[in-house]
Amino acid sequence: MLRKIIKIDEEKCNGCGLCARACHEGAIGIVEGKARLLREDYCDGLGDCLPACPTGAIAFEEREAPAYDAAAVEAAKKRPHACPGSAARAVRHEDSGAVAGPVPSRLAQWPVQIRLTPAKAPFFDGADLLIAADCTAYAYGGFHDDFMRGKITLIGCPKLDMTDYSVKLTRILAENDVASVTVARMEVPCCGGLESAVKRAIQDSGKPLPLTVVTITTDGRIIG
Numbered sequence: 001m002l003r004k005i006i007k008i009d010e011e012k013c014n015g016c017g018l019c020a021r022a023c024h025e026g027a028i029g030i031v032e033g034k035a036r037l038l039r040e041d042y043c044d045g046l047g048d049c050l051p052a053c054p055t056g057a058i059a060f061e062e063r064e065a066p067a068y069d070a071a072a073v074e075a076a077k078k079r080p081h082a083c084p085g086s087a088a089r090a091v092r093h094e095d096s097g098a099v100a101g102p103v104p105s106r107l108a109q110w111p112v113q114i115r116l117t118p119a120k121a122p123f124f125d126g127a128d129l130l131i132a133a134d135c136t137a138y139a140y141g142g143f144h145d146d147f148m149r150g151k152i153t154l155i156g157c158p159k160l161d162m163t164d165y166s167v168k169l170t171r172i173l174a175e176n177d178v179a180s181v182t183v184a185r186m187e188v189p190c191c192g193g194l195e196s197a198v199k200r201a202i203q204d205s206g207k208p209l210p211l212t213v214v215t216i217t218t219d220g221r222i223i224g
Contacts, residue, residue: 001064001067002062002063003045003062003063003065003067003068004060004062005037005040005043005045005060005061005063005065006027006028006043006045006047006049006050006058006059006060006061007037007058007059007060007061008028008034008035008036008057009057009058009059010034010035010057011057012055012056012057013034013035013053013055014054014057015030015034015035017030017035018052018053019035019049019053019058020035020049021052022048022049022051022052023043023048023049024048025042025044025073026038026039026042026073026076026077027039027040027042027043028049030110035057035058040065041065041066041067041068041072042068042069042072042073042076043065043068044070045060045068047060103144103145104144106144106145106148106149106151107144107148107153108123108148108151108152108153109121109152109153112153112154113154113155113156114154114155114156114161114165114168114169115156115161115163115168117154117172119171119175120171120172120175120176121176124152124172124177124178125176125177125178126177126179127151127152127176127178128150128151128152128178128179128180129151129152129154129172129178129179129180129181129182130147130148130151130152130154130182130184131155131156131183131184131198132153132154132155132183132184132185133155133156133157133184133185133186133191133194134155134156134157134160135157135186136184136185136186136216137155139186139216139217139218139220140216140220140222141220143184147182147184147214151182156194157190157194158190158191158193158194158197159190164197165193165194165197165198166197166198166204169197169201170200170201170204170205172201173201173202173205173207173209174204174205174206174207178209179209180209180210180212181202181211181212182211182212182213183195183198183211183212183213183214185213185214185215185216186217186218187215187216187223188218191215195213198211199211
């Protein structure tokens with residue numbers, strides 16, 4: 001059918017992912033550092049993604065496309081990790097040329113949330129794993145260079161997620177050839193849950209992995 005649908009100019013796209021987050025239907029994902037319309041039948045043609053794009057890479061066009069399938073969208077939302085943006089991939093900054101501001105990102109893979117990352121992925125093999133509380137990167141100004149550089153980074157908050165991370169982390173450590181683990185946590189008591197979950201995961205994985213725990217204060221100092 002002939003209808004209004006989005007088009008994405010990959011030359012203008014900087015791969016920031018804001019459009020994918022703005023798309024409530026999950027029609028857009030980031031593939032090889034660029035935004036892509038993954039499912040034409042998921043695009044409702046309303047354009048919530050347009051104002052989210054900082055580079056003007058998204059516009060409307062009228063062309064032949066499948067009809068918007070609201071039922072399929074709703075079904076996809078009910079499936080765990082159905083969001084296209086949760087697809088696992090390595091991040092190569094030198095290939096994409098994407099730099100978030102004047103300081104280069106040290107993020108080496110996607111996803112970063114413990115709950116979203118797959119239990120087994122190629123980027124885990126031989127990796128030094130950084131498991132960080134959500135707030136650490138905001139409290140400590142040099143987090144990317146001082147903590148994330150050269151590591152695979154996973155983040156979470158046991159207080160907000162209300163889940164036992166040790167189960168997922170045990171699978172990650174057991175099913176991959178991880179070299180070492182570093183925990184970056186805040187000084188607040190609830191962050192102790194993250195540290196405990198990592199220690200249980202190492203024990204339950206049966207692998208005597210080296211563990212380093214670093215504690216950051218709310219004013220950005222390292223105290224342990």
